[in-house]
Amino acid sequence: MGAPVSAETAVVRLNEIIGARATIARGVLDDHGRSEAYHASRPPDVVAFPETTQQVAEIVKLCGELGMPVVPFGAGTSLEGNAASVAGGVCIDFARMNRVLRVHDRDLDVVVQPGITRKQLNAHLRDTGLFFPIDPGADASIGGMTSTRASGTMAVRYGTMKDNVLALEVVLPDGRVIRTSQRARKSSAGYDLTRLFVGSEGTLGVITEITLKLHPWPQAISSAVCSFGRLDQAIDAAIEVIQSGIPVARMELLDEVMMRGINGYSKLGYREAPTLFFEFHGTEASVAEQAELAEAIAAEHEGQGFQWARAAEERTKLWHARDNTLYAGLSLKPGAKAMITDVCVPISRLTECLTETRRDIDANGLIAPVVGHVGDGNFHLLILIDQDNPDEVARAKALHARLVARAIAMEGTCTGEHGIGTGKIGFLQDELGDAVDIMRGIKASIDPKGIMNPGKIFLPNAPVLA
Amino acid sequence: MGAPVSAETAVVRLNEIIGARATIARGVLDDHGRSEAYHASRPPDVVAFPETTQQVAEIVKLCGELGMPVVPFGAGTSLEGNAASVAGGVCIDFARMNRVLRVHDRDLDVVVQPGITRKQLNAHLRDTGLFFPIDPGADASIGGMTSTRASGTMAVRYGTMKDNVLALEVVLPDGRVIRTSQRARKSSAGYDLTRLFVGSEGTLGVITEITLKLHPWPQAISSAVCSFGRLDQAIDAAIEVIQSGIPVARMELLDEVMMRGINGYSKLGYREAPTLFFEFHGTEASVAEQAELAEAIAAEHEGQGFQWARAAEERTKLWHARDNTLYAGLSLKPGAKAMITDVCVPISRLTECLTETRRDIDANGLIAPVVGHVGDGNFHLLILIDQDNPDEVARAKALHARLVARAIAMEGTCTGEHGIGTGKIGFLQDELGDAVDIMRGIKASIDPKGIMNPGKIFLPNAPVLA
Structure with a gap:
């Protein structure tokens, strides 16, 4: 690979390709090291803003020649350090593509x-x-x-x-x-x-x-909200909705802690109990039928106060509350940061997984609201932590590790939708064992120099590029 | 790899693993060389019938040691020589798993x-x-x-x-x-x-x-059939059904040649014109609504005689006719074999692709009915050939090659659902170019000795195992 090349040299070579759209300005580098996650900032050495596929190809060729990592970057909203430049290198920002x-x-x-x-x-x-x-x-x-x-x-x-x-x-x-x-x-x-x-x-x-x-676009959309006395009732209702073939468009589970956060944050008066938010898409007749069927199923599982929002305004209010779960969650512990994680289990194991997790959270004196895509068995835990309190951070990390181990033991996955990034490398190995070797082999066959976003998904066979 | 091992030696070693469930009986070998396709028979050297994953693992290990190909075999219904033992070796038949x-x-x-x-x-x-x-x-x-x-x-x-x-x-x-x-x-x-x-x-x-x-299982199922004066009308109706969000469960296109075959073979009286067969799944109310919407769309495109079959018996008759397209097609040319192929194009290109293909078929004096999964843009051509007529076989092969080239030129694929097997290796390269190198690299990383079903999907980097 030869001696490492300085960022200053790289930026000159990059600008020959993309005409002054590569930079080593400190603020820009820092912006590309941060993410919405709780992981530490890892800025790249250079940020490049190509405009064409051809430019990207030339940048990648140059990086191969210089032995520099290439880290693609979109909106910076990933949650597991997926776009962190852990080995420095050239961050390709797609703002201009x-x-x-x-x-x-x-x-x-x-x-x-x-x-x-x-x-x-x-x-x-x-x-x-x-x-x-x-x-x-x-x-x-x-x-x-x-x-x-x-x-x-x-x-x-x-x-x-x-x-x-x-x-x-x-x-x-x-x-x-x-x-x-x-x-x-x-x-x-x-x-x-x-x-x-x-x-x-x-x-x-x-x-x-x-x-x-x-x-x-569906001709008609309707939404509904319904709360349950117990978590298992909410989940059983969700399972039955799916088993009955209702083509539900969204079905979100929010636990009692999350509902408390939502009420406080959005000044709403929902019952603070396990709650399902539904959305139905179809024709006018079909969404009405779907909502009625779902209501009947919820009632069988002692769902309370099934409210059906058909008007766009009411729906917006409902989903606005759902979309604000991060801020609603954070409001439960002023000054805290959220360690956001996601696991996914077969839906038949969801009650057990969530019940054990809630017990674990409470036993460790932590606050962690839950919101989940219940139809998929996928849920998020927002573990609220004071980052200046090392004991609390340690307890949160241990809780996180137990959550993932619990999900894997229930035939679930360490991540339903956030990816592995840097945050879940060890968990992937726990989950899939020898299958990770196959991934490593594929990586080596396509990227033999290991320049592409090194240090993500699995630890490299060789040390990460210097 | 050492000297090739005889089938007799291999079968002894295999039977140590699976207890007398490996065979070199000629009839069994021949059964595993044939398929429903028009490709030549390629029997294996040995057929093994394992009962457990552990036995399969030991068979594969043994084959690696002996340098023998491994060819997994299911029901033998593939159409592109996918399970042919082109390099001999051990066929693993899953009849007992x-x-x-x-x-x-x-x-x-x-x-x-x-x-x-x-x-x-x-x-x-x-x-x-x-x-x-x-x-x-x-x-x-x-x-x-x-x-x-x-x-x-x-x-x-x-x-x-x-x-x-x-x-x-x-x-x-x-x-x-x-x-x-x-x-x-x-x-x-x-x-x-x-x-x-x-x-x-x-x-x-x-x-x-x-x-x-x-x-x-859907609560209710209904079916419908509708014919059109022109192919483009049928396809435009199909596109509009999808664009309108009707969750159609099946939507099959049969061209006028295929409808003639169906009428002859199943003694039915359908109009011999481009025809759509529909099936709708949902609640009673929903399937009724879906069928009505589809009927209205068909009418806009001058669809004729929209017949709606709700009773199970009527539906069975309709889909039985559809399921017999192979035999119905063959009945158009007594004594012929069908060269069955499938391509898939973006649905917006389907009219053009089918119209050009029909012209090509007719210009070359061939008979080839069409049946297609029109919602996916996927269709099958049954090119009817007299295998003893080398000129006709050559014209059929040339037609096939032009069909695939036409589909690829329209951003389509050389196979929507049959796979590459041995029959479409050249076409895959035409379709995906350098991407095939990536497939080869993955193959080499996972199967460095090249024992797994050699000679399929792409030509091997090295000669196929002797």
Whole structure:
């Protein structure tokens, strides 16, 4: 690899490629080291803002030559240090590659650049009658969502990023540009490289174009909220909703601690008990039928005060409360930071997993509200910590480790939608054992120099690039 | 690799592992060389019938030691020579590994061994209220369907095998056993090894256990049939059905040639014109609404004689006609064999692709009915050939090559659901170019000796094992 190259030298070479759009300005570097996560800041040595796939390919080729890491960067909303520059190097920021390239309304797909955010995309699509449903909460970039295999509140109906990416254009670590698939709706042509790159967190190449499935805007939308005396009743109702074939568009579980936070933060008067938030999509007749069926199921499980919000305004209020769970949670412990984590278990184990977790939280004197995509068995714990209190931080980390071990023991996964990043490397090994060796082998075959986002998903075979 | 080992030696060693369930009987070998495809028979040297994952692991280890190819075999219904033993070796037949291991009705999933067929699985599930929807026509094994990333008539609603496999147990080429994923509904934990093995056609390892998503049986089912004066009208109607958000469960396109075959073969009196067969799943109210909306859309596109079949008996008649398209097609040219192929294009290009293809067929004096999963843009051509007529076979092969080239030029794929096998190796390279190198690298990293189903998907880097 030769002697390490200084950031000053690298930036000169980069600017030959992209014309003064690479920088080593301290503030910019720091902005690209931070994320919304609780992990420590790890800034890159240089940030580059390319405008074309060709420029990205040349940047990657240069980095291979110089032995510098390449770290793709979208909106910076990831939660497990996925875009942290743990070994320095060149951060490729897609702020200038954020265009919608082609809308195919008859095919229900769209081709975008990775820097566009999901809200920007949906704003662009407004007049087409189509939308992109994946909603992880944050206004993440499509490139970042693809890289972490994101999902969110509508996955129960519309799937995750793995289900909604049709094809990718990728710059390989050697600078070649490939397409992982054609634009056809399905294919059996060889290994599923699209799905291999979705969720690979930038460790195999740089995604420069994404073809996404779109969905028709439903004719009608209705929402509902319903609380339960006990957690198992709420979860049993959710399971029955799915078993009965109701094509629920969202079904969110908020525990009593989270409801207390929401009431306090949003000045609302919900019952502070395990609660389900529903959303139904369909025709006018179909959403009415779905809501009635769900109400009947909730009633069988002693659900209380089933409120059905059909008007857009009421729905907005309800989902606004749901979308503010981070701030609502934080309001429960003024001055605290949230250690946000997510696990996912088979839904039949969810009651047991959440009950044991609540007991564990309380026994350790911590505050940690829960919000979950209950149809998928996926939930988030917001462990509220005073970062200046090392004992509390240690208790929170130990709680987190026990939560993940519990989920894995229940045939669940250490992360349903946030990815491994740097934060869950050890847990991945616990979860999948020898299968991680296969991942390492794939990484080595595609990125033999190990320049692509090093130090993520698994520890490298060799030390991270200096 | 040493000197090649005789089949006689191999069978002795294999029987030490599986106790007299390996054979070199000629009839058995021949049975495992044939398939439903038009490709030449390629029998293995030995057929083994293991009963446990452990036995499979020991067989694979032995084959690695002896330098013998390993070819997994399910129901033998594949269409592109996917399970042909092109380099001889040991065929692992899963006839004795065909059990349902665990049904998780609350989680809507099931764990099965690879040898079970889809009809056997659905028979087993009959009393659970759940079903497995992927229907490729043939009563294929679940292992085979997983390996070729199969789909079929219900993919428009329920997805393909890639969407319905939750996790796999795989015996790696070195004999280690891994799980590709936990049983949680979704995960962002590392590379998506599940999707890598789905569609890898046995070239990366031997699948020994499959966890599948299940779906609730719909409360009500209705079907409909409608013919159109012109192909573009039928396809435009199909596109509008999808754009309008009707959750159609099946939507099949049969061209006028296929309808003629169906009428002749099943003694029916359908109009011999481009025709759509629909199926709707949902509640009673919802299927009625779906059928009405579809009827209105069909009428806008001058669809004629929209017939709505609600009774089970009428539906069965309709889908029985659809399911017999192979025999119905063959009846158009007595004594002929069908060269069956499938391509998939973006639906907006389907009219153009089919119109050009029909012109090409007619100009070359061939008979080739079309049936397609129109919601996915996927269609099959049954090119009817007299195998004793070399000129006709040559014209059929040339037509096939032009069809694939046309589909690829329209951003489509050389195979929507049959896989590459031996039959489409050249076309895969045409379609994906350098991306095939990445597949080769993955293959080499997981199966460095190249023992797993050699000669499929891509030509090997080195000559196929002797």
